[in-house]
Each structure stands twice: as C-alpha cells, then as structure tokens.
Amino acid sequence: MKSRYIKKADLIFIVGGILTAIVLYILFNSFLEKGNTVIVKQGSDVIKTVNLDTLSEPYVIEFDGEYPCTVTIDKDGAYFSKAECPDKVCLKTGKISRTGQTAVCLPAKVSLIVTGSDAEQYDAVTG
Amino acid sequence: MKNKIKMLMLTFLYLALLCSAVGCSILEDEQPYSDSSFLMGTFVTTKVYGDDGTVSKKSLDEVAELEEKISHRVPMSDIAKVNSARGKKVNISEETAEIIKTSLDVSKKTNGEFDITILPLTTLWNFDNDVQTAPNIESIKDALSHVSYKNIAFDEDKKTLSLSDIESGIDLGSAGKGAACDAVLSVYQASGKSGIISVGGSIGVCGKKPNGEKYLIGVRDPFNDSGTICTLALENSCISTSGSYEKSFEQDGVLYHHILSAKTGYPVQTELVSVTVTAESGTVTDILSTACFIIGEEKSIPLLEAYNAKAIFIYKDGTIKASKGLEESLQATDGKTVEYI
Numbered sequence: 001m002k003s004r005y006i007k008k009a010d011l012i013f014i015v016g017g018i019l020t021a022i023v024l025y026i027l028f029n030s031f032l033e034k035g036n037t038v039i040v041k042q043g044s045d046v047i048k049t050v051n052l053d054t055l056s057e058p059y060v061i062e063f064d065g066e067y068p069c070t071v072t073i074d075k076d077g078a079y080f081s082k083a084e085c086p087d088k089v090c091l092k093t094g095k096i097s098r099t100g101q102t103a104v105c106l107p108a109k110v111s112l113i114v115t116g117s118d119a120e121q122y123d124a125v126t127g
Numbered sequence: 128m129k130n131k132i133k134m135l136m137l138t139f140l141y142l143a144l145l146c147s148a149v150g151c152s153i154l155e156d157e158q159p160y161s162d163s164s165f166l167m168g169t170f171v172t173t174k175v176y177g178d179d180g181t182v183s184k185k186s187l188d189e190v191a192e193l194e195e196k197i198s199h200r201v202p203m204s205d206i207a208k209v210n211s212a213r214g215k216k217v218n219i220s221e222e223t224a225e226i227i228k229t230s231l232d233v234s235k236k237t238n239g240e241f242d243i244t245i246l247p248l249t250t251l252w253n254f255d256n257d258v259q260t261a262p263n264i265e266s267i268k269d270a271l272s273h274v275s276y277k278n279i280a281f282d283e284d285k286k287t288l289s290l291s292d293i294e295s296g297i298d299l300g301s302a303g304k305g306a307a308c309d310a311v312l313s314v315y316q317a318s319g320k321s322g323i324i325s326v327g328g329s330i331g332v333c334g335k336k337p338n339g340e341k342y343l344i345g346v347r348d349p350f351n352d353s354g355t356i357c358t359l360a361l362e363n364s365c366i367s368t369s370g371s372y373e374k375s376f377e378q379d380g381v382l383y384h385h386i387l388s389a390k391t392g393y394p395v396q397t398e399l400v401s402v403t404v405t406a407e408s409g410t411v412t413d414i415l416s417t418a419c420f421i422i423g424e425e426k427s428i429p430l431l432e433a434y435n436a437k438a439i440f441i442y443k444d445g446t447i448k449a450s451k452g453l454e455e456s457l458q459a460t461d462g463k464t465v466e467y468i
Contacts, residue, residue, distance in 0.1 A: 044164045044187075086257045087374070092352045102163075104170045111163060111170060123174070123332070124325045125355060126403060127347025127368040 036099055036116035038078040040071055043109050052077070052097070067108040078112045080105055157337050159322060166190045167198065167303055168255075169327030173311065175320050176337050182318045186311040190326065193310050196220050197299050199246060209288050210246065210296040216280070216287040222310070224286045226302045227279070229410050233418050234276035236430055241418035242389035246296030247273045254385040259376040261383055267392040274389050301369075304329040305413025308365050312409070328416075329367040331409050341456070348460075349400040349441055356441060357459045365409035369416040370401030370441075386420055395421050398442050402427075405453075406436035424448060424468070439465075 040048040040061055050059055050073050058074040060081070069090065070082035077097030080090040083105055090105035096112060100120035103112040160178035164171050164187050171190055173183040196219075199206045205219040219227070230243045247270035251262045262270075273294040280289045290297070299306075308331030311324040321334035323342055332342040341362045345355035349372050359366065371384035371394070388395045402420040404412045411434050419427035424440050431438055437450035439457070448466045449457055459465050 041163065086259075094353050102170070102172070106165070106168070106170065109165045111165075113161070113163065113172075115158075115161070117158065122345035122355065122358060123323050123336075123342040124172070124330045125345040125347055126328050126330050126366050127349070127370055127401060 036097065036114050036118070038073050038096075039113045039115060040073075040078070041111045041113070050078075063108055063110055065108060067105070069105050069108045069110055071110065071112060078114070079103060080110075080112075083108070162187060164190075167194050167307060167326060168200075169304060170325075171307070171327075172325040173322065174324075175315065175318075175322035177320050178318075178322070182314060182320055182322070186314045186324060189310045189314055190307045193222060193303070193307050196223050197226060197303050197306065199296065199298055205288070206297050206299060209290060212289060213293045214289055214291060216282075216289045219286050219288045221286065222306065223288070224281075224283065226299055226306050226410055227281050227288060227297075228283060229408075229414055230299070230302055231276060231279060231281060233414050233430070236433065237418050237422050237426070239276055239389055240421050241301075241414070242274055242276045243297050243299060243301070244274050244276055244278055244290070244292075244295045245387060245389055246298040247271075247294065248387050248389070248392055249298050249300065250296070252383075252385070252387060254374040254376075259378075259383075261378050261381075271389075271392040274392075301417040302410055302414045305365060305367050305409035305411070308409030308413075312365075326409075328369070328373070329365065329409055329413050331365045332361050333363060335362050346403050346439060346441075347401075350445065355460055356463065357439065357447065357457055357465070359403075359405060359439075359453070360456045360458075361405065364405055364407055365412045366403060366405040367409065367412035367416040368401055368403040369420045371395075371397075371420075372400060386417060388421060397421075397423060398444070399423065399440060400443050401441045403439040403441075404431070404436050405438075406434055408434075411436060428468070440468075 036052050038050045039046055052075050055075045058072050061071045063069050067085040069080055072079055072081040077095040079095040083090050085105055085107035093103040096103050096114050099114055099116040099118050101114045159174040159176045160180055160183055161174045162183040173186045175182045195201055196205050198204050199210055201207055205223040209217045233241050251266055251270045273292050278290050278292040278295045304326040307326040308324050308329050312331045312333050315322045315333035324331045330344055335341055341360040344359045344361055344366055346357045348354040348356040349370055374385035376383055384394045386395050399420055402416050404415040406412050415436055419438055437453050440448040448468050451467045
C-alpha cells in the first residue's frame with residue numbers, strides 16, 4: 001500500500017538531510033578541535049602565541065630580569081624549563097597541554113596559558 | 128500545488144536540521160573571553176561568556192583599584208596610611224571598611240587567633256624573601272607584642288581607622304584576594320554576563336555557564352602539585368583555600384609555612400594541610416579559610432555557621448572532611464572518600 005503523504009523520494013530527501021546534518025556536525029567539531037594554543041605573557045603583555053600542532057621542534061623563550069626564566073614549548077605542551085626564582089613553583093607545575101591549564105612564575109611575572117576549543121577539565125582551581 | 132507545499136515543508140525541515148547541527152556545535156563550544164594579569168602579588172584570571180573584552184578589562188581595572196586601596200605595600204593606600212599614621216585617625220574607603228568590618232568580627236569570634244594586625248610578624252618572617260630563615264625567638268616575641276586586633280579603632284559609620292600601638296600594622300593579605308573576587312563579581316552582575324574570576328587561591332563565579340551547567344572548581348591536591356583532590360560545582364558563590372604548602376621553607380629539618388599564629392608568632396601547628404571555604408562573599412571565604420586553618424576543624428564549625436559558609440578540611444594523613452550540605456556539589460577524585468561533618 002502506498003502512503004498518501006510520504007513517497008520514496010521524500011524519504012530519501014529526509015534521510016539525506018539527517019545524514020548531511022550529522023556529517024556537518026562532525027566536520028564542524030573536528031574543525032574546532034584542531035589543536036591547542038599556548039599564550040606566553042609577561043605581566044599583561046602577550047609575548048608569543050604558539051599553536052602546538054605547528055611545532056616540529058621545541059620553541060624556547062628566555063626571559064631576563066631580576067628572576068630569569070626559560071619557557072619551552074613543544075608539540076606536547078609548554079613548561080618552565082629553567083627558573084631562578086626563589087620558590088620554583090613554576091618548575092614544579094610541569095608541562096601543561098590541556099585547555100584552561102596555566103603555569104605561572106609569580107616572581108618573574110611570566111605566565112603560560114593553554115587555550116583551545118576542547119572542554120576544560122575544570123573552570124578554575126583553588127589552592 | 129500539493130507537491131509544492133510538500134517540497135516547501137521538506138526544504139524547511141532540511142534547513143532546520145542543518146541549522147541545528149551547526150548551532151549545537153557552536154553552543155557546545157562557546158568559549159569565554161579570558162584575560163589575565165599580575166595583581167595583588169598573584170595571578171589574576173577572568174573568564175566571561177559573551178564578552179568582547181570590555182567586562183574583563185573593567186574587572187582587572189577593579190582589582191588594580193582595590194589593590195591601591197588595601198595593600199599595605201602601596202604607599203598611599205588606606206592601609207599604608209593607617210600603618211604609618213602613628214595612632215591618628217585615617218579616612219578609609221567603603222571597600223576597605225567592609226574588609227575591616229568582617230576581619231574584626233572574625234578576630235573577635237576566634238578570640239584573636241585570626242588577627243589582621245599581624246604585619247609585624249609577616250614582615251619579620253617575610254616568606255617572599257629570596258633567602259628564607261626562621262627569625263630568632265627574641266625578635267618573634269617583640270613582633271608578637273604588637274599584634275592584637277584590640278589595637279584597632281574602627282568607626283564603621285564615619286569610615287575611620289586607627290591603630291593605638293604605633294608599632295602595630297595591618298596586613299589584609301588574608302582577605303584581599305577574596306575581596307577582589309567580590310569587586311569583580313559586581314562588575315559581572317552589572318554587565319548581566321556569566322563568568323568566573325580567579326585571584327590566586329580565591330575564585331568567584333557569577334551565574335551558570337551558557338550550557339546551563341554550574342562552574343566546576345578543582346581543589347588542589349596538597350600532596351600532588353599538579354593534581355586536584357576534589358571538585359565542587361558552584362554558581363553565584365566564592366571559594367578560597369589556605370594551605371600550608373603555599374609558601375614554605377625548610378630549615379634544620381623543620382618545615383616553616385606562611386600561616387602564622389597570632390598567639391605564638393610561629394607557623395600554626397596543625398594536622399591540617401589545607402582548608403577550603405565556600406560562601407556567597409569572597410571576603411568571607413578568604414578570611415575564613417585562613418581562620419579555620421588556624422583554629423582547626425572543631426572550633427571552625429560555629430564560625431562557618433555564623434557566616435553560612437561550608438568548608439573542606441584536608442589532613443596530613445589524607446583524610447578529607449567536608450561540611451554537611453556539600454554532598455551534592457562535592458566530588459572526590461580517584462575514589463577518595465569524604466567524611467561529612
């Protein structure tokens with residue numbers, strides 16, 4: 001028995017629409033989640049913005065001043081590789097790579113912030 | 128005609144599906160505008176949804192302005208003026224007065240175990256110094272003799288403040304970061320935007336995230352520098368943590384941390400490693416996290432109740448205790464158990 005309202009062509013049209021929507025959704029998401037970026041700041045000034053996916057070899061930034069420190073960024077993340085500050089909290093933080101993670105050297109006023117489109121594990125950390 | 132209507136309806140349906148697919152992606156991935164700076168001797172981060180940078184910038188400006196009023200290190204701040212006024216009354220701002228009011232109330236409720244006239248001691252210990260050593264007992268006794276909240280004369284109506292002991296000094300280090308959260312949350316509320324502010328260990332959240340979820344705050348694991356021991360889901364509230372791991376040094380096998388006792392002049396002797404407090408006001412959470420760390424769990428219960436605040440106590444042996452009422456929002460990580468008190 002033939003349906004009065006929905007024909008085979010209509011069904012193909014609807015299923016096609018749904019499939020196209022799913023494909024677009026996946027493509028859109030994969031486009032957004034292309035990779036994380038590390039922002040390196042000294043005080044309030046952005047010193048460098050590095051997309052981790054574009055790195056073929058480690059990128060190193062050296063900071064002079066009262067508390068010299070060195071930041072190393074590779075495709076797996078960013079970290080303070082050297083620091084002459086008294087507390088060494090920045091060195092203890094280790095490598096950061098997930099969206100929202102930060103590594104900070106308070107005495108040198110240097111910060112590393114990972115930004116990206118993937119969901120953050122936490123919105124902030126207290127302590 | 129019938130076919131035309133059907134084609135039109137199907138086209139609408141098709142477009143609706145495409146729009147919802149793309150729309151869902153955008154909604155799921157909406158990112159807040161974020162900015163950061165070094166203020167109040169710490170790292171300050173803003174995250175505001177739907178912001179073009181205006182609200183974030185205004186927020187950081189607010190924190191900088193507050194620092195100019197309450198930091199004892201800023202020469203023309205309210206507090207620096209009071210500390211150097213040699214007993215004379217000093218007119219203070221509304222913001223400073225609010226912090227003094229809460230601080231004094233907590234000082235009274237803790238019988239002076241929490242005390243904002245601790246500057247002679249914090250200066251002596253100087254945990255920010257490049258080379259750290261424990262001061263000798265004589266200098267600690269001398270500094271301690273000038274520490275008492277009873278030296279403070281505060282007129283709430285006239286907004287005046289003075290110190291009766293000219294060697295005494297106010298240090299709002301245990302309240303300022305939380306007060307900064309309050310100031311920024313007022314900016315967020317006025318803008319009608321949802322966001323989060325992080326000032327060192329103090330955090331304030333305004334509203335919920337655009338996807339309807341509460342903000343998820345990790346509580347740092349005192350035993351693992353880069354980990355979290357539990358999480359709290361929050362909306363329209365603040366949270367602060369005081370921990371003995373924050374600033375410390377070791378000398379002759381003894382670990383000296385930065386939370387000083389206003390009764391002994393030495394770092395507080397306790398089995399606690401950190402106390403996290405959540406409440407509506409950041410000033411309250413900042414002050415109470417320090418006060419509760421000093422007075423311990425048992426004495427903290429009535430203090431927390433007085434401020435409608437809740438706390439998480441973490442002990443050296445790894446025990447986690449939390450206020451009743453946090454059961455739904457608190458989630459311990461790695462299968463750890465929480466005892467509710």
